[in-house]
Amino acid sequence: MATIREIISSFRDKPGGIIEAYHAVQRECNFLPEETIPIAAEVFGLSEAQAYGVATFYSYLSVAPRGKYIIRMCESAPCHIAGADTLIKAFEDALGIKVGQTTADGKFSLELTECVGQCQGTPVITINSVPYVDLDPAQVETVLALCQ
């Protein structure tokens, strides 16, 4: 596995490439471990404050540890009226965590998100960006079982 410095350095010649570099780190680690920020600042010629500012502006990037499977529940209006609340509750119950938390074994994180552009099939969740549409609470266990 490439080190964080290697991953970030490979984007050195891409103008404005820091966000791409953060995405690449997250593909390896699920989140941005602490050393990411000073390395990114150095590689892209920014202050650490600026590099941190970028990392914390975007909801896809996280400086806090997250699980291997990041489940995001869309709560925008079309999903909201299609029963997003009940679905979130079903995931919370099945995983024994609340939205914003990660399971103790580090396997699942549960997050809220706004529209993920699959509103032909509300309500929608994504697991590591893969959309699952037209879900109802009875399907939660089946969906979780797909994550091995």
Place this chain on the structure above:
Amino acid sequence: MIEEKRIVLRNADNIDPEDIKDYLQAGGYRGLEKARSMRTIDLIEEVKKSGLRGRGGAAFNCGLKWSFVPPNRGATFVVCNLDEGEPGTYKDRTIVQKDPQTLLEGMAICAHAINSKQGYIYCRGEYPYVVELLNRAIGQAKEAGVLGDFDIEVRMGAGAYVCGEETALIESLEGHRGEPRFKPPFPGVEGLWGQPTVVNNVETFANLPEIVLNGGEWYAAIGAPNYTGTKVLTLTGDVKNRIFIEVPTTTTLREVVFGFGGGIKDDKKFKAVQVGGTSGGFIPEHLLDTQIDADSMRSIGATLGTGAVFVMDETRDIVDIVTRIAKFFEHESCGKCNPCREGTYRAYEIMKKINQGQAVAQDIDNLTVLGRVMEKACLCGLGQAAPSPTLTTLQHFYPEYQARLRAQ
């Protein structure tokens, strides 16, 4: 019954989006070939003649925007806005997934018009599978040599709605926090890395190959005179058919909801439709005979926006939905300017109070004044449009608010 007219989606489901050969066989890249045989001023003139207005929400005349790019100013950039963050919208994803080469061809036409060698597609972080598809499509286009010396790179956003705003998008492409810039200068003069930049929506670009091929006048004859052509719409909510369609802009909302949409699910009655995404106005039944073109929508206090069509049946709770929308704006406000940072927070606070039955009439007055101030004082379109769902529902569905007020 009015029919679909497919220009942007002409190849959808007729070709294999993964294979450029299919696209070429269907006449692909002939528009670009023709564009390249034209002088740039003639090309821009042709696009102006088509009347094509931007499909990303602001409905600005496309050819006119291009004409602002000063000639001979060194590097210029073509940027495609594939941020598609507006809730209820899935048209840009659909266009690209069905026919990615059309987008690339449209961008290359723009590149010829403004003499650009470098394009960027800013794709939202929620669509990594679209990024992969686009990279394959660009690879094939390069191999086939159709793009000439014009290069296109795909960059991925990271989950911030405001980055769909063109100057915030440019900030993000530069690797910064996605906060909107003050305008002027406009991107056409000073955009990406300070250089002239055209930012257009996916659907805008995707119209161009056919416009160039068939001529501006051909396009201008389709749809409404002031907002020509077709519009791709995405239907969501309580309609029977949650589908995408492409229709002439003379189509009415009633035809969209009850014709293409098949009416309301489960034999319920219609209550409201919100068009244009979550910042759009709510439209009641008696205004459904309005045409979808941007100016007609504006005349009823609504917007065409992205073309999202979110339908609500008679059982839906308007106050609850608007409260949810208020939370969206509170969450997505970038915080750069005070009227929006504070305004979206207070608007959500008051909406929660109303939704919980804790509000008095004065709260509604405050909400109205706050909305009016935000429309005028916010720096970018996010804050300016945020009050629209509240103000339009107060106008058309006031009894629902009134019924929630606490007895004084």
